[in-house]
Amino acid sequence: MNPRYAVLSALVALCGIWLTKYQTITGIAVTAFLVIAIVLQVKRKSLLILFFLPCFIIYSQYDSKHSISKLPHDQMAFTGQIDTIPKMDGKMLRFQFDTNNEKIVVQHKMKSSIEKEQLNNLEINMTCRLKGYLKKPEQKSHFYGMNYQEYLNNKNIYWVLETRDFNLNHCQLTKKKDLQDKIKLWRSRAIQNIESQFSKNTAGLMNALLFGYRDGIESETLQAYQRLGLTHLLAVSGFNVGIVSFILYFFCVRVGVVKELAYVIIFFFLPIYIVLTGGESSIVRAGLMGMIVVLIMMFRKKVSPATLLSCVFLGMLFLHPAYSFELGFQLSFLMTFVLITSISLFRGRSYTILLIMTSFICSLFSFPIILYHFYEFSIWSIPFNMVYIPFVSFVLFPVSCIVLVLSYFVPEAIPHVSCFIEFVYGCSVTLLSKAQLLKGSIVLGRPAMWLFGFYFISIFYFLYKWEVNKRFHFQIAIPFLLVIFIHTITPFLNSKAAVTFLNVGQGDSILIELPYRKAVYLIDTGGTIPFDKEEWEKREEEFNVTKQVLLPFLKAKGIRKIDGMIISHGDMDHAGGAVFLTDHIKVSRVFLPFKQEDNDLELTIQKAAQQKDIKLTRLRKGLRWENDQSVFYVLHPGSNLYSSNNGSIVLWVSLYNQRFLFTGDLEKEGEAELINHFNNLEADVLKIGHHGSATSSTEIFLKKISPHYAIISAGKNNSYGHPAREVIERLKNDRILVYRTDQHGDITFEVGKESLKIKTAQ
Incomplete structure (x- = not known):
């Protein structure tokens, strides 16, 4: 087969699969361009090549339709075989489990170090009886985060089993094993053997x-x-x-095996090697x-x-x-x-x-693929x-x-x-x-799909010219450098402002991007509240919401500098990631609330700012600043003494014709003070105070502000019961449209001169 025809057939098949799942304008345009190029270049053979397009569209639709779970969602008892090496991380045990010819992910929360030591004897291929509850894998909750549900679905896994009762007595070694099972078991034991002998x-x-x-x-x-x-x-x-393959061939020849038989041995060994090395696509x-x-x-x-x-x-x-x-x-x-x-x-x-x-x-x-996934x-x-x-x-x-x-x-x-x-x-x-x-490291951000395409066009042009000329000339790199330049300046050509409420769990973090990215402000950083743990409970890497959610989001947006980091108050769930962030991205100025005495976290933030020569400003009622089409006005705190929550910075922001009110953890006493001092205070978008706690968002306050939209930042299934049921009822009674980070994930308000567009990650 002509190599050119083979390559074009492969590209057409890939387009067919991608169009089935992602029917984007860019994807349709690329496919149309490819079809036109094939018709013009290949001519008589074009129909044969283009046959792969409808063929793979139909096939991938058929595959998607039949790739569904056969397990009933209310099933609670399961018998099957451990399919992957059990992975322990702190108190959590995970592995894939094959039951009724369907794979599921098992998650078991261990209760003691003794239980952990016992379950450490689990092996791949063991037959187990499990009890628990099936749940759907987590959906994507961040604009640039991993879609765990899609990741598992691509592997034909549709359920996560959270065990109710599980111990080593529920498992036994499988007596009958096929060749694949024996290879997997040998691989698992070889891995454990190496782990036992080295660091x-x-x-x-x-x-x-x-x-x-x-x-x-x-x-x-x-x-x-x-x-x-x-x-x-x-x-x-x-x-x-x-x-x-070379080592096996050399060994066979050295022991006297004829060349043809050596080829046969290698041919039958390679499938074993695929299983032995995990069977990943590469x-x-x-x-x-x-x-x-x-x-x-x-x-x-x-x-x-x-x-x-x-x-x-x-x-x-x-x-x-x-x-x-x-x-x-x-x-x-x-x-x-x-x-x-x-x-x-x-x-x-x-x-x-x-x-x-x-x-x-x-x-x-x-380069383009690395940028798409890692942003730098x-x-x-x-x-x-x-x-x-x-x-x-x-x-x-x-x-x-x-x-x-x-x-x-x-x-x-x-x-x-x-x-x-x-x-x-x-x-x-x-x-x-x-x-x-x-x-x-140079942060460029995730390229838009049209930029992604131009990256590859410029790279293919570069390689083609290099091959034709037989030597490297700087001129052939100009298109590629031009695409990088366009990628870099694109955010500075965007006339829209953006306000993003990040899903940082039980905490707050809000990113404000002004039109043409003239400035970037971050209100709070989120933060993971530390809990005392025994040694056996500690994970290999403890979850850090600022490191694993906020920083990747900033990089994905191509943000290399924060003009102002506004810490509403010194609680861990609002300011816990501030020091980490100053270590990993340039911050021009840190804003802290005006108060009589700082807590330990606020003092730590001050010290970090001083060490890095970051300007520090105290915000109090009456301060304001503005840029083109934007106004920032500080409404709180005043000169009184406040509790931590009621000492939160309250910021009123106008972007074009949209008004935002950010209230930190303000409670009803602070809300009363606000409406007493600012008779005409109104906002289109209200960040609900204290994660929707019953101590905030009073009826009189909501009536006074009269927002169209309310944003609640709260962790999914949090132990505090946020948001409170009565707060949700008040918002519904006032016909305020509610967005919640625990239900919608990241939430972005794109504000234009005469437009408002709301996007959510879920």
Whole structure:
């Protein structure tokens, strides 16, 4: 098959699947452009290629229609088999469970250290009897957050089981195992064996390279790999398949096996290797390509690498259309395609130049995808790839293979080599941790879909011109640099203002973006309230709402500087993330409430601001400032002594013709003072005080403000019972439209000169 036809067929099939799920204007435009290009370029063969479009649209619709759960939602008793390695994190135990030929996610909250120690003996493939309640996976609650429900649905998982009663006596080893079960069990025990002999980080990295199991890597190390664009090195891929196939072939030949039989052995071993390394999309792609290459060599046929890759691509999409939405699948095929179509650029190059070119080209093509998922890129990505690709490929991976062999055939040798192994892996981690001190990350934000398309057009143009000219010219990079420039300035061309109420759980955080992004203000940072925990309850990485929700949101918006961080008052759920934020993003000014005496958290924020030369301003009643089309007016606190909640900064903001009132944790005493001092106080959008507590939002206050919209920031199923039922009833009686972060997720008000648009994450 002509390589060009094969590649176009694969692209058309991908468009068919994506259009079925995401019927966006950009997607329709890209598909139309592709169809026109095929008709004009391919002509007579175009109908054959375009057949894949309706074929995969119909097939993906059929697959989606039949990808539904067969379990009744009220079922409470389940018998089945543990399908993944049980993962313990603090008091939470998670694993996938196969029951009635359907997979579900099991979540069990352990009650004691003794129970945790007992359940630590759980193994993959155990048959268990479980009782509990089925619930739907969490939907996406942040504009740029992970959609856990969609992630599981793409794996044909539709339920999460929260156990009611579960212990080790409910499980027993499965007697009858097929080959796949035996391979999974061996993999699980090999992972545990390595974890028992090496430190957590060394074992985690080793298991990632050998088995594609990354759950054991320390979070800081994993984040360091992500920041420098090195996570692809921790994924089992084509290189691993190539090395393992070569070792197996070399061994077979050395023991006297004929070449043809060696090919057969490799062909049947590769499916085992796919299961052994976790069966992720990248290894499935590499394994299938390896099997086809072996067949081609056995029958002495010639097939273009592009044709081979496209056939595997189509085969995997036919097997499971949802593969196309996985980041690993996208990067794996894209990088492989780029490298095999750039062979002419690599001919006659020295090893060093070849390494630089491959690192550069891979980094360039992954650039839009990395931006889409992580919102920033590191200028150190290419040099560190140049160092780490050979280091991981020719040092860490072979060393890991040797350790695996020794652990089974000469286990007594492991203690003698463990110091060396720890030193080698420790050096790699130390270098990465030191690299974090380098200031090289550039935040651009998530590109819009039209920009995403232009990125790839400019990159393909760059590579095409480079190949045609046989040398690099700066002029061919101008379109790509122009797209980056457009991406950077796009927010500053937006005439609309935006006010976003972030879902930070039981806390507050509100982002205000002025028109043309002339300034960015953040009211409160959210904060995770710490609780005393026993050692066994502590998670590997405790949840930090500012780190895991607020900071990624700012990066996704392309925000590199906060002009004003307004701390309404010093409670942890409003100000707990302030110090962390000043460490990770530039803050020009911090605003604190005017008061007689600061609490410990407010004093800590002051100290952090002083250390970083951030201007500190006290806000009190009567202060105001304004920009074009925006006015900020401080209504509270005054000169009186207040409790913590009633000492909250109350801010009235006008954006174009829309008026917002932000009340912090103001309670009824503070509300009464406001309406007594400001007779004409009104607002279109009211941030309900104190998370909708019954101590706030009195009837007289709501009547006076007369808002059209009310926003309640509260945690889902919070222990305080917020928002109070009587507050909700008051708002309904006054016909005020209510938005809640616990029900709607992030909430954004886009304010134009004569328009108002409300968006929610759910």
